[in-house]
Amino acid sequence: MQPAPLMTTDAVAPGERAAAWRNWVWTHFGGLESDLYGDTGFDGHMSASQAGDVVMTKLEANRHRVLRSPRLARTSDTSYLKIVAPWQGSAAVEQQGRQTWVKPGGWAIYDTTGSYEIANPERVEHLIVMLPKEQLVERGLRLESLMARHVGGASGISRVALESMRNTFQELPAMNATTARGAGEMIIELVRLSLQELAGRESATTQLEAFRDRIREHIGQHLRDPGLSIDRIAQSLNCSKRHLHNAFSAEDDTLAHYILRRRLQACMRDLKNPAQAQRTITDIAFSWGFNNGAHFSRVFREHAGLSPSDFRETALRQSAVV
Template sequence: MADSTLLSTDVVAPRDRAPQWREWVSKHFGGLQSDLYGDSEFDGHMQASHAGDVILTRLEANRHRVLRTPSMARTSETAYLKIVAPWQGSATVQQQGREACARDGAWVIYDTTGSYEIANPERVDHLIVMVPKDGLAERNLRFDGVMARRLGTSGISRVALETMRNTYQELPNMSPAAAQGAGELIKQLVHLSLQELSGLETAVTQREALRDRIRSHVQKNLRDPALSVDAIARALNCSRRHLYNAFGGEGESIAAYIQRLRLQACIRDLQQAGPHARPITDIALSWGFGNPSHFSRVFRDHTGKSPSEFRGG
């Protein structure tokens, strides 16, 4: 039987759950910062098992975000490629200037040796798979351009998704030798999925390339209040229709994407407390919100609190 580790906030006093969860997440995943969107109540559960040197973790938790800074990436002991495959909820991964969102039926892969950010804006039930990077690098697989990509909807990446899920569920019934073999199969399927992704030049990858250009332009011009779909279309020399097609299936429009990034930036600034904390209106204006009333309304819709309530903690 494969070894298993269970961590649950059910055994922790309610007031201590959030800090305990942050500690568990940081330790289990090799160094991460996390926050809970300002929520005061939280519950979460993690159960991890090993298939050889592949780590599979089922994570069930209230909404939360995690961040790996460049300094955290440098101090990590083991290099992994990490996969998030939701059963419930969604996960949006940002890395290397790209962003990919996965829901049930898809997975996103990212590299723990670089910085990244993951948003889980609703309650989630995720399978998280950590594959040692060295084992894939030995197969001469290039990782440039294939991180923060959505896979699993068809082809070999769909086979990989079902194999990862089935392996996690059956690990309690496997011998150590069988578990190790299952881990090797997962590594092979992940390798084939990335190999297929990096070698394709189809309408899908062309659309992903345009989506990358859109995101890059938005991130560079996020503070500009004139940033809009029309402005992006002019800057990238393409039609509005092409922009909308590129974002098809992402679960949000380009305008919603811009607003979400602006709100995330404002949240980070509002979390900077102390005597030199900037006024709320200045923060909103600096991130492209031209109307303070509109900012307060969308901020409350996003966080459940007004900006001043959020800052007050």
């Protein structure tokens, strides 16, 4: 099973690479938006193969983000569970208000039938694995609480699954169609066992994850409130501020930065939406809990790589082309 032809920016003029990459990502992953943190220089490469019903893609690229909006998720005619397993760099997987970071030696999973965002804040080399969702749903797994989780990879069945995914991708060129299909079925079964183990794990770790989910759910419900603060969250959840901070101590985000990033992501979605084009940038920012225009402009540029007005202009121009 030979990989699909390599998609590479090497043969594309520098000024056209960003647009070419966005088109490739949109086409290959079935309606997935991307942005490049406002960077002007970019290079990226993708190659893909199939192991039966399992689609495997190797992706190498400069820092970038991908986003599936609720609208795109609703209109998709494909139903996959998607795994990101870095060889190099890191990825932040966010879905259903839950976020997890994954680095080399681990993997995380999410559902393409729902909205999600993947941030790759540095140059990455990822293995992306797409598994037919119905083949896991049929086996009785309750998937919703397992999405945007760090499944593992350091030990146990999740490590076996990770190594099998990597080895299968590398050896697919030497496999015939029947062998490749069998390898794909094996991967689906190993992922099922890994998720089953994750779902059944009763430990301090899963209790902490459940508490983080409660915090994130509360933040999501009150994100538009400019009075949202760590003090208010602690009062609402009947816990100490120290307990809140400890819940996020192993995360790459502090709690305060998580709130800021969620607000910025919400602003970015509104600024990209043609239906919101008549609203002022200040109105959008203040509707998501910001109360200082200069502060918003500064943190937005730090997050997106562009000023809010430049970001909006670029995004609306790209949406008109797509």
